[in-house]
Structure formats: structure tokens, C-alpha cells
Amino acid sequence: MELEGVKRCLSSLESEVTMNGDTVDKHNQVVSFLQSENKDVRFDPWHRLKALKKDLRCLIKSLDNEEDKQNMTELSKRFIIHVYASLEKSNGDAKLCQELVFSFFLHVQGIHQWPRKRKYIELILANEKKVCPRFKKEKFETLNECRHITEATHPDSNHEPIAAESKLYQTILELVAKTAFMNDLGKMRIDKMTSYVENFHSVAILYRTAC
Ligand SMILES: [Zn+2]
Numbered sequence: 001m002e003l004e005g006v007k008r009c010l011s012s013l014e015s016e017v018t019m020n021g022d023t024v025d026k027h028n029q030v031v032s033f034l035q036s037e038n039k040d041v042r043f044d045p046w047h048r049l050k051a052l053k054k055d056l057r058c059l060i061k062s063l064d065n066e067e068d069k070q071n072m073t074e075l076s077k078r079f080i081i082h083v084y085a086s087l088e089k090s091n092g093d094a095k096l097c098q099e100l101v102f103s104f105f106l107h108v109q110g111i112h113q114w115p116r117k118r119k120y121i122e123l124i125l126a127n128e129k130k131v132c133p134r135f136k137k138e139k140f141e142t143l144n145e146c147r148h149i150t151e152a153t154h155p156d157s158n159h160e161p162i163a164a165e166s167k168l169y170q171t172i173l174e175l176v177a178k179t180a181f182m183n184d185l186g187k188m189r190i191d192k193m194t195s196y197v198e199n200f201h202s203v204a205i206l207y208r209t210a211c
Contacts, residue, residue, distance in 0.1 A: 002027055002029070002030060003027075003029045003030055003033055006024075006030050006033065006034075007033070010022075020040065021039070021040035021041070021042055021192075022034050022039050022040065022041055022042065023041075023042040023043065023044055023189070023192040023194060024041060024042070024043065024044070024194075025043070025044055025047035025048075025194065026043050026044075026047055026048055026051070026184070041187065042187050042188070042189050042192045043184055043187045043188050043192075044188075044192060044193055044194040044195075045083075045084065045087055045188045045189070045190060045192075045193065046193060046194070046195065047194070048184055048188055049080060049083060049084075052080070052083075052175070052176070052181065053076070053080060055175055056072075056076040056079075056080075056172070056175070059072065059076075059171055059172075059175070060072045060073055060076065068167070068168065071168055072168050072171070072172075075108070075162070075168050075169075075172060076172065078104075078108070078159075079104055079172055079176075082100075082101065082104045083101055083185075084190070085100075086100035086101045087188055087189065087190040088190045089147065091190075092189055092191075094185070094186035095141065095142065096142055096143065097185060097186070097188075098138070098182065098185055098186065099140050099141070099142060099143040100143065100147075101176070101185060102120055102123065102138075102140075103140070103143055103146060105123045105164075105169065105173055106123065106146075107146050107157065108157075108159070108161065108162045108169065109161055109162060109163070109164055109169075110161030112145060112146040112148070112149050113144060113145040113146075113149060114140065114144055114145070115144065116140065116141070116144045117139050117140065117141065118139060118140045118144075119136075119138070119139050120135050120136075120138045120139065120140075120177070121135065121136050123164065123173060124164075124170065124173055124174070124177070125164050125165055125170075130174045130177075131173075131174060131177035131178070132177060132178050132179040132182065133179075134179060134182050134183075135177040135178075135182060138182075
């Protein structure tokens with residue numbers, strides 16, 4: 001149904017306007033169809049991060065200790081906010097966005113400046129095999145300090161540093177050091193949010209007559 005809707009919308013729109021790209025909610029059939037048509041596919045950050053938030057909630061649920069649950073909830077919230085801020089700051093630069101996102105793991109350790117070319121793999125101390133091959137190869141090429149160091153308007157952290165050996169840190173890092181998340185990060189754009197369409201549809205469903 002959703003795929004058929006996309007096909008009909010596209011054929012109608014493309015006869016009227018020139019389309020530079022398509023932003024979708026990562027519906028598998030739709031993405032695969034658009035890619036087969038050689039379309040420039042982007043993902044709406046809210047939808048994509050909703051899936052990540054679901055994974056984080058499952059992880060939190062699986063923890064036995066109440067204090068760990070609270071700490072993981074806090075760290076997860078900080079990470080999601082950081083991803084949104086990284087998408088905004090990078091302004092469509094996929095590599096910068098990736099470096100900003102992974103700099104979170106240095107920042108939470110209390111490391112706010114680091115040598116250029118530092119490898120992402122140095123962020124993880126054990127269980128190296130649980131990260132994807134791309135994560136093992138990537139480095140901080142352009143970023144070597146946190147935004148709050150260079151931007152007076154960006155607030156410093158008031159959180160206690162977290163050890164890289166901690167289970168909470170390692171668990172979140174392993175969750176995002178995966179091929180799917182790293183690839184999707186490059187396709188998310190803050191200026192490609194579909195919230196306007198979602199809002200329009202929620203009103204239209206209520207007030208438009210069925211036809
Ligand atoms: Zn920092």
C-alpha cells in the first residue's frame with residue numbers, strides 16, 4: 001500500500017516539478033524501490049532515530065540494576081540530543097556529522113580535545129569484533145575538539161565523566177558502531193524533516209472526507 005502510494009505520488013509530482021531527492025521514513029520496500037530508480041534517498045532523522053530509541057529502550061529494559069537503568073536512560077537521552085545537534089551543526093556534511101556524533105564518546109569521558117586522525121576504534125576498549133568494519137577504519141579527520149571549546153555559546157558539560165570501560169558507555173557505542181547506523185547517518189538531514197507532512201496528514205485524516 002505504502003509503496004503504491006509512493007509510486008503514484010512520484011509519477012504525479014514528477015510531471016509537474018523537478019525533484020532533487022526523496023526523503024522517506026526508511027520503509028524498506030519504498031527505499032529499495034527508490035534506489036532501483038536511482039533516486040537520491042534521504043531519511044527523516046525523527047523516524048530513523050525513533051528506531052534507535054527503541055533499541056535503547058530494549059537495552060534499558062534488559063538491565064537488572066535500577067541505578068544502571070537510570071544512568072543508561074540519562075546517557076541515551078544525551079546521545080539522542082547530541083545526534084540531533086550534530087545533524088544541525090554539520091549542515092549536510094556527512095563526514096563532519098559522523099565525527100560530531102562519535103565525538104560524544106570522547107566528550108562523555110571528559111576528553112574535549114584529541115589528536116587529529118584519532119581512530120574511532122580507540123573509543124572502544126574491548127570486544128572489538130562487535131563493531132562494523134567501517135567503524136574500524138574511520139578516523140577523526142576534521143574534528144579534534146568539542147564544540148564547547150571553540151564556541152562560547154555552546155554550554156560546557158556539567159556531567160561527571162564516564163569511564164570507557166563502563167558497560168553503559170560500551171553498550172551504546174556498540175549499538176551505533178554498526179554498518180546500518182553509520183550508513184544511515186550519512187543520509188539523515190536536519191533540513192529534510194517530514195514533520196510538516198506528518199502534521200498535515202494527521203489533520204487531513206480527521207477533517208477530509210473519504211473518497
Ligand atoms: Zn566536550
